[in-house]
Amino acid sequence: MPDELADRTGHLKIILGYAAGVGKTYRMLEEGQQLAAAGHDVVIGYFEPHGRKDTIAKTEGLELIPRRVVQYRERAFEEMDTEAILARDPEIALVDEFPHTNVPGSDRSKRWEDVLVLLDAGIDVITTMNIQHLESLNDQMRKITGIQVRETIPDWITKRADEVVLADLTPNALLNRLDRGVVYAPEKAQRAKTNFFKESTLAALREMALRQTAHEIDVRNVDDSSLHPMGTAAAARSSQAQPVAAVQERILIHVTEAPTTAGLIRRGRRVADYLKADCFAVCVLREPLPAESRHAIERHLDFSRRLHIETRILEGTDEAEVLVDFAHTNGVTQIYVAKPPRSVVPFLFRRQLVMRIVRLATDIQVTVVADRRKRMN
Amino acid sequence: MPEPERSRPTPEQLLKQVEAEELHQRRGKLKVFLGYASGVGKSFRMLDEGRRRKARGEDVVVAAVQQQAPGDVEEILRQFEVISPRLGLASPCIDVDAVRRRRPAVCLIDGLAYKNPPGSQNSERWQDVDELLASGISVITTVNLQYIQEKQPQVEAIRGRSVGESVPESFIRRADEIEIMDAPPEYCVTRTEGGNRISDEEATRLQHQLSELREIALVLVAEVVDSQLEDYLRRQGIEQSFGTHERILVCVTPRSNASLMISRGKRQAERFHGELFVAYVEQDQMTTQDQETLARNLKAAREAQAHVDILHGEDPVAAILHFAEKQGITQIFVGHSLRRGWWQSLVPNPVDRLILEADGIDIRIFPHGAASEAQ
Numbered sequence: 111m112p113d114e115l116a117d118r119t120g121h122l123k124i125i126l127g128y129a130a131g132v133g134k135t136y137r138m139l140e141e142g143q144q145l146a147a148a149g150h151d152v153v154i155g156y157f158e159p160h161g162r163k164d165t166i167a168k169t170e171g172l173e174l175i176p177r178r179v180v181q182y183r184e185r186a187f188e189e190m191d192t193e194a195i196l197a198r199d200p201e202i203a204l205v206d207e208f209p210h211t212n213v214p215g216s217d218r219s220k221r222w223e224d225v226l227v228l229l230d231a232g233i234d235v236i237t238t239m240n241i242q243h244l245e246s247l248n249d250q251m252r253k254i255t256g257i258q259v260r261e262t263i264p265d266w267i268t269k270r271a272d273e274v275v276l277a278d279l280t281p282n283a284l285l286n287r288l289d290r291g292v293v294y295a296p297e298k299a300q301r302a303k304t305n306f307f308k309e310s311t312l313a314a315l316r317e318m319a320l321r322q323t324a325h326e327i328d329v330r331n332v333d334d335s336s337l338h339p340m341g342t343a344a345a346a347r348s349s350q351a352q353p354v355a356a357v358q359e360r361i362l363i364h365v366t367e368a369p370t371t372a373g374l375i376r377r378g379r380r381v382a383d384y385l386k387a388d389c390f391a392v393c394v395l396r397e398p399l400p401a402e403s404r405h406a407i408e409r410h411l412d413f414s415r416r417l418h419i420e421t422r423i424l425e426g427t428d429e430a431e432v433l434v435d436f437a438h439t440n441g442v443t444q445i446y447v448a449k450p451p452r453s454v455v456p457f458l459f460r461r462q463l464v465m466r467i468v469r470l471a472t473d474i475q476v477t478v479v480a481d482r483r484k485r486m487n
Numbered sequence: 488m489p490e491p492e493r494s495r496p497t498p499e500q501l502l503k504q505v506e507a508e509e510l511h512q513r514r515g516k517l518k519v520f521l522g523y524a525s526g527v528g529k530s531f532r533m534l535d536e537g538r539r540r541k542a543r544g545e546d547v548v549v550a551a552v553q554q555q556a557p558g559d560v561e562e563i564l565r566q567f568e569v570i571s572p573r574l575g576l577a578s579p580c581i582d583v584d585a586v587r588r589r590r591p592a593v594c595l596i597d598g599l600a601y602k603n604p605p606g607s608q609n610s611e612r613w614q615d616v617d618e619l620l621a622s623g624i625s626v627i628t629t630v631n632l633q634y635i636q637e638k639q640p641q642v643e644a645i646r647g648r649s650v651g652e653s654v655p656e657s658f659i660r661r662a663d664e665i666e667i668m669d670a671p672p673e674y675c676v677t678r679t680e681g682g683n684r685i686s687d688e689e690a691t692r693l694q695h696q697l698s699e700l701r702e703i704a705l706v707l708v709a710e711v712v713d714s715q716l717e718d719y720l721r722r723q724g725i726e727q728s729f730g731t732h733e734r735i736l737v738c739v740t741p742r743s744n745a746s747l748m749i750s751r752g753k754r755q756a757e758r759f760h761g762e763l764f765v766a767y768v769e770q771d772q773m774t775t776q777d778q779e780t781l782a783r784n785l786k787a788a789r790e791a792q793a794h795v796d797i798l799h800g801e802d803p804v805a806a807i808l809h810f811a812e813k814q815g816i817t818q819i820f821v822g823h824s825l826r827r828g829w830w831q832s833l834v835p836n837p838v839d840r841l842i843l844e845a846d847g848i849d850i851r852i853f854p855h856g857a858a859s860e861a862q
Contacts (some may be wrong), residue, residue: 120747203627250729250730250731253729253730253847254731256731275669275670275671276667276669276705277669278666278668279666279709280518280664280665280666282663282664283664283666309717309719310720310723313715313716314731316712317709317712317713317716317729317731317732318731320667320706320708320709320712321705321706321709321731321732321759321760323705324702324705324706324709324760325759325760327698327699327701327705328702328758328760331698331699331702344544368490374721381755384755384758385755387760445850449842450842450843465839468823468852468854471854472854473854474854475851475853475854476851476852477850477851479848479853480845480846480848480850482730482847483581
């Protein structure tokens with residue numbers, strides 16, 4: 111490899127799916143095979159066979175970097191051996207299951223962190239993930255599937271990818287595969303069908319994956335929209351094609367100790383991403399604050415930072431006034447607040463807060479964010 | 488004026504529904520592989536699916552394939568029974584009668600947008616497919632985004648050239664299944680341009696065009712999936728929405744800062760590939776000036792390509808929420824006057840009630856009054 115390429119960051123490609131069995135891993139290996147056939151130096155960094163014959167057959171001829179064994183609580187776990195891949199220094203590494211959480215005692219806690227290390231070393235990575243692992247969709251996923259996904263991946267990581275490609279399959283075809291035992295062993299397949307693999311659930315997940323992929327293209331296209339006289343595809347879509355005046359939006363998320371705050375942060379982050387807006391998470395500490403509330407607020411601020419949201423801690427007795435002052439000084443265009451709780455007394459208190467913010471905000475829009483966690487029937 | 492509410496179906500409507508359902512049962516199933524460019528592997532996927540179904544014991548035949556099939560396609564093709572096309576016309580076309588006589592369970596038909604030669608039964612291939620479906624034969628087919636009629640103005644604006652053939656979008660939307668072949672553009676660039684070397688600049692431009700087409704194709708499939716999902720939920724009697732699709736409802740009154748709300752709503756809907764609704768709850772007493780303002784606002788809404796609805800009801804909040812639930816709205820934009828002092832009152836005001844009663848919907852409040860004077 112020529113020297114000038116040594117400093118280059120690796121190219122990241124994510125193959126996105128909406129459920130197990132749609133063919134993400136297969137697709138990753140197939141691309142690996144094609145690249146290897148075209149003379150590229152490809153290795154399998156990590157691969158999860160799930161006992162699927164077709165998929166395993168696709169690994170044939172590709173070099174497999176052996177996994178590392180990590181001992182945890184007197185049991186042996188196998189993880190990707192990032193150091194071994196770095197030492198081997200291939201051109202391209204195939205890494206399955208991007209959102210995977212490594213067993214405690216590993217060098218890094220998440221596989222995506224391992225992938226970032228590979229990219230920094232100039233290795234191209236092709237990886238796989240399902241839509242339900244995307245952090246900003248966590249509440250909606252719970253609503254759709256009834257499952258709280260714990261292994262999430264912050265949205266900014268997917269923005270880091272040069273490319274997001276969808277592995278599409280219709281739910282009908284997926285259910286057929288499930289029935290034929292391609293995806294899971296028979297008894298597990300039966301259980302899966304009554305829970306996650308309901309056709310309506312799959313359709314909803316698939317729609318989210320399709321839209322997310324379109325969005326990932328959109329954000330990458332907007333930057334060089336000058337290439338096209340019509341502007342972005344979004345603008346070309348409206349037949350009148352009148353460009354909407356670009357407003358630099360700045361979103362302020364009001365962080366409190368309330369349990370709905372995590373959902374509020376995710377939603378704010380998501381809207382900010384779509385509007386290409388700046389995003390702040392701000393809390394107002396009032397004295398005296400019980401230790402429990404303080405911890406909850408710290409947790410929420412930490413969570414915001416993990417999602418690459420700038421955080422600020424303000425102090426003062428009048429929460430609404432402090433918040434709106436900050437908003438005005440910082441050119442905020444939208445304030446995001448949580449929905450007031452249903453019970454009467456706290457409701458009156460929160461409502462007063464919301465209404466006071468609205469009153470003080472004058473030219474700033476205030477969004478009361480819904481609680482999206484509720485499972486639908 | 489649009490109807491305010493959809494009422495429960497009458498017995499006649501139900502009967503029609505049952506009849507439609509029965510017809511649907513007898514009809515063959517249509518599966519479409521959609522691509523945003525040639526070279527993404529649609530034909531291969533179609534044949535591969537046919538091969539799998541055949542292996543599972545289904546009676547599968549091929550009625551049309553592209554002329555210049557790549558080598559890997561040719562190899563699979565040999566495993567199928569092929570119904571010979573009708574010859575003797577200016578170009579070959581599907582022999583619909585022969586397929587009907589053969590009566591397979593599944594028929595593979597490449598290139599749905601193909602224009603039949605003069606003298607054939609139907610002028611377009613999709614009409615042949617429609618006939619086969621009607622006679623109970625399932626069809627697996629392929630189509631390229633550029634042939635979908637309603638998308639053609641956008642596609643032509645991006646590609647700068649037009650194509651002669653087209654398939655109505657409604658036909659694609661009626662498909663039982665639609666699957667997208669999503670491949671990164673550079674893959675197609677090398678494929679579509681074949682052996683001819685193109686300059687880097689040209690390649691970048693082409694890639695950019697292709698990724699815009701790719702985006703349109705993904706959104707189209709998302710919309711088809713969304714409407715299928717909605718139909719399913721409705722049939723199951725589930726009124727709630729999954730919220731997979733952003734739908735923004737802007738509530739206008741004569742006094743609200745409607746143009747700002749509509750332009751923000753439009754922008755948000757566009758960025759999310761979502762839909763924009765603008766609604767107004769009818770009020771009895773309105774000054775002439777109010778009426779004029781309202782008419783202006785609704786005109787602006789139509790210009791923004793919003794779905795415009797006029798709602799009725801004694802209780803405006805209930806009317807809005809009812810509408811929002813029916814339409815699967817995810818965000819409501821509402822104006823809030825700063826002039827009046829009722830924000831201090833203990834009696835919940837309409838905005839309070841919206842916030843409290845809206846389930847799973849974000850409420851975005853646009854202050855007006857003080858604000859619009861300040862601007």
